[in-house]
Amino acid sequence: MLRRTRENFFSLGIILIITLVFLYYASQLDFFESKIMPIFIGIIMMILLVMAFYNEYTKTGCLTLSEDENSTDDIGAHDMKTLKCILPIFILVGLIYIFGFYASTFIFIFSYMKISGSSIYSSIIISILCTAFIYVAFPILLETPLYTGLLMQHFNLPF
Amino acid sequence: MLESILVGLGYLLEPATWGWILGGTLLGLILGIIPGLGSLIGMALFLPFTFKLDIMQAMPFMVALSAVGFTGGSITAILLGVPGDASNIATMLDGHPMTRKGEGARAIGAALTASLVGGVMATGFALIMMFAIMPIIMSITSREMVFIILIGLAFISMLGNEGRVKSLISGCLGLMLSCIGMVMVSGEVRFTFDQGFLFEGLPIVPVCFGLFAVPPMVELAMKGSEGTISEVSLSSLSVKDTLQGTWDVLRNKFLCLRCAVIGYFFGILPGVGANAAVFLAYGHAKATDRNPDSFGRGNVRGVIGPESCNNAKESGSWLTTFALGVPGSSTGAIGLGALMMMGIMPGPGMLTEHLDITFSLLMIVALANILGFIICFPLVAQLARIAAIPSRILVPIVLIFIVVGTYANRSLMEDIILLLIFSVIGLLVKRFKYNAGSMLLGYILGTMFENYLFISLQIEGITFFMHPIPLFLIACLILFLTWPVVRKIMRGGHEC
Numbered sequence: 001m002l003r004r005t006r007e008n009f010f011s012l013g014i015i016l017i018i019t020l021v022f023l024y025y026a027s028q029l030d031f032f033e034s035k036i037m038p039i040f041i042g043i044i045m046m047i048l049l050v051m052a053f054y055n056e057y058t059k060t061g062c063l064t065l066s067e068d069e070n071s072t073d074d075i076g077a078h079d080m081k082t083l084k085c086i087l088p089i090f091i092l093v094g095l096i097y098i099f100g101f102y103a104s105t106f107i108f109i110f111s112y113m114k115i116s117g118s119s120i121y122s123s124i125i126i127s128i129l130c131t132a133f134i135y136v137a138f139p140i141l142l143e144t145p146l147y148t149g150l151l152m153q154h155f156n157l158p159f
Numbered sequence: 160m161l162e163s164i165l166v167g168l169g170y171l172l173e174p175a176t177w178g179w180i181l182g183g184t185l186l187g188l189i190l191g192i193i194p195g196l197g198s199l200i201g202m203a204l205f206l207p208f209t210f211k212l213d214i215m216q217a218m219p220f221m222v223a224l225s226a227v228g229f230t231g232g233s234i235t236a237i238l239l240g241v242p243g244d245a246s247n248i249a250t251m252l253d254g255h256p257m258t259r260k261g262e263g264a265r266a267i268g269a270a271l272t273a274s275l276v277g278g279v280m281a282t283g284f285a286l287i288m289m290f291a292i293m294p295i296i297m298s299i300t301s302r303e304m305v306f307i308i309l310i311g312l313a314f315i316s317m318l319g320n321e322g323r324v325k326s327l328i329s330g331c332l333g334l335m336l337s338c339i340g341m342v343m344v345s346g347e348v349r350f351t352f353d354q355g356f357l358f359e360g361l362p363i364v365p366v367c368f369g370l371f372a373v374p375p376m377v378e379l380a381m382k383g384s385e386g387t388i389s390e391v392s393l394s395s396l397s398v399k400d401t402l403q404g405t406w407d408v409l410r411n412k413f414l415c416l417r418c419a420v421i422g423y424f425f426g427i428l429p430g431v432g433a434n435a436a437v438f439l440a441y442g443h444a445k446a447t448d449r450n451p452d453s454f455g456r457g458n459v460r461g462v463i464g465p466e467s468c469n470n471a472k473e474s475g476s477w478l479t480t481f482a483l484g485v486p487g488s489s490t491g492a493i494g495l496g497a498l499m500m501m502g503i504m505p506g507p508g509m510l511t512e513h514l515d516i517t518f519s520l521l522m523i524v525a526l527a528n529i530l531g532f533i534i535c536f537p538l539v540a541q542l543a544r545i546a547a548i549p550s551r552i553l554v555p556i557v558l559i560f561i562v563v564g565t566y567a568n569r570s571l572m573e574d575i576i577l578l579l580i581f582s583v584i585g586l587l588v589k590r591f592k593y594n595a596g597s598m599l600l601g602y603i604l605g606t607m608f609e610n611y612l613f614i615s616l617q618i619e620g621i622t623f624f625m626h627p628i629p630l631f632l633i634a635c636l637i638l639f640l641t642w643p644v645v646r647k648i649m650r651g652g653h654e655c
Contacts, residue, residue, distance in 0.1 A: 007591060008591070011587075011591040011593070015328065015332070018332075018335075019335075022335055022338075022350075025350060026338075029347060029349060030345075030347055031342070031345035031347050033342060033344040033345040033347075033613060034342045034344075034345045034347040034349055037338060037605075037609045037612075038335070038338045038349070038350075041331055041334045041335055041338065041605075042335075044331055045328065045331040045332075045335070048324060048327050048328050048331060049328070051324050052324050052325070052328060055322075055324060078381075079590070081381050082377060082381065082586060082590070085377045085380040085381045086373075086377050086582065086583070086586065088380070088555075088558070089373065089377075089558060089562075089579065089582060090579065092558060092559070092562060093562065093575055093576075093578075093579060096562065096572075096575065097572070101563060101566070105559050105563075108555055108558075108559065109555045109556065109559065112551070112554065112555035113551055113552060113555060116550075116551030117551060118549075118551055118552070122552075126552060126556075130556055130559060134559070134563055138563060138567055144567045144570065145570070146563065146566065146567070147566065147572055
């Protein structure tokens, strides 16, 4: 219960900081027409945050702990696992910047499947099929050229 | 007039027209099913081909493609939790939980039937109202739009299961996001931190993917091969279950009708778009349900409402595009461009000089929906196999499509950075139990609200709302916001 309450206060606190920064930048805008809407939204947000903090404080509002909450230890482990699982997306983007879409597609799918326990043959076949599909679907059929990557551009390679 | 209708029917009897309709329907379904694509990209890429085609070749293809794109998108939204299109997000909110409960076929049956009913009924509305709609559309100005959007924003509080305050906070965060970019009225650039790719505002694709597509994939990756998607039993996705979904639509026929009306109404309103309409339909389905708490956990009415609505919207959108020359949606805008490229100026002339074409194209919306239903319904089990793919295969492939789809939208690498940022935001929203749907609605409607508000203020001053329709809309808005209290009073305070 306390853990959940702290988390609610933490998230509301983050939103409060974002709102204050948002309001500060809105006040620095040059034209009245530009700043009126952000300031209006900021004020509404501040009112809502006061209501949320009040609800949380009195434990009678919507932010109280629901019955199906995980235990404290489970929540910590869950967060760590989430961080671990979002990491591949960042790796994929890094690969795309260096190798471009085609090579990255192959490397990413092959590595992910192999690490997850797939056989080497299925990993290779699916990686090749996906790369081929993306090559056919986007640059050829949809006429949308894809980014080729720093490395490929540097060495002037075809992909 | 009768002669034009007969000529229009004549177009529909030509085998070549049917070939274009079938081609457009198939492509629309396929693009809708593939995450990150959708009918909008398909239409945009088909645009260059219209140079070499006759209007009754190109337009049936494009109209059919746009008509069933949402139907295809609903399949991935339900089975994978990855909306094929932003308009399928509302379907995903309850459709995907149904898949997790082993009711995927039922959800798909409901979605296909609701799409069919919504699309066909809305075409009926469009045909009946084709001549009457002109004065109605012309009477809607920016001052009415301000309050229509406000009603949409008020519906934010109905979304989510975490209480009104959290939903409204999420909506306000979305409104904050909508402030990014150039202000139309002053021309000043706001909250972009001198990043050129943000001058036109935040692109919707990375925002949608980050908030709605990446978190389910992360969740699936966390569960590994024991994930609920990979555990879906194909044997449970039977025709009987699919028919159960059809029966659900029949049982909720009035909801389906009302949501089709909502979709049609939003479709004819220029610029409001499908996203606001489907969330309004979802909110309506939730508000009229006896057990609103079950929404978000796999309530079939949460599938029927949005699906009926988003297919119904297309008929209204096309009618506005043809009759006024004002696109009712992004697909309508591309269709408008195609018509102009073929030398036909959309507008009132489409109802006088080209009534036959307008009539047949509106009929094609209904025909495409029927074809889409016929193609999809018997193939539910085959389509459902997507859900049985092991997560170790599914996750990397879907992630690749998300990233490639994000890039393909504007061909900007910066959009991928935005995708990463919104993926983290999406995970945090889920982690702290805020509402991503409310955030997206606020983001979509924010810019439109600001623009219409300033136009109204500049034209008519601060008393711009002192007209019958805005006052009626204000009354509706007040009634909606105070409805829980009013209902409590009406029931004598016995119910909380």
